[in-house]
Amino acid sequence: MAVGMLHAQNVVDGLSLSPDELLQSWKSERSDSMKKRSIQKQSIQYDSPLDALVAIAKRLSRYETEAGLSSEDFFDRFSQGSWGDDTQSVEWANDYRHYLALRAELGKILDAAA
Incomplete structure (x- = not known):
């Protein structure tokens, strides 16, 4: 599921940043933007576990x-x-937990069908 890993250095706005500095910058920007907008919880219903997984x-x-x-x-x-x-981090963690649970559920369904 990895989109890509960080290399030894990353260039942002002409500055060379280490992976840890880049992550800290990202977390800081995300935190600031989350403070500026209100959060509304949504409940989305899916027709199947596969639709939810996707x-x-x-x-x-x-x-x-x-x-x-x-x-x-x-x-x-x-x-x-x-x-x-x-x-943002809590939502990402919750989505990842949900992703793992759905994968396990679908695995059981596929194992039972085989």
């Missing part, structure tokens, strides 16, 4: 692209407390 995979891909980090690596850092607990 929708969540698309959201995870957007998070990964923005952060330059796989959801698995993000979740490891988040779970260890070395990431933040801003709204």
Whole structure:
């Protein structure tokens, strides 16, 4: 599910940043933008677990692209407390948990059908 891993250096606005500096910059920008907008919870119903899995995979891909980090690596850092607990990060972690649960559910369905 990884969109891409960070290389030794990344250039942002003409500045050379280490992966840790890039991640910190991303978290800071996301936190600021989340403070500026109000958050409204939505409940979305899907016709099947597969439809839900596809929708969540698309959201995870957007998070990964923005952060330059796989959801698995993000979740490891988040779970260890070395990431933040801003709204965006909590939503990403929850989406990843939901993704794993849906994959397990679909795996059981496929195993039973085989």
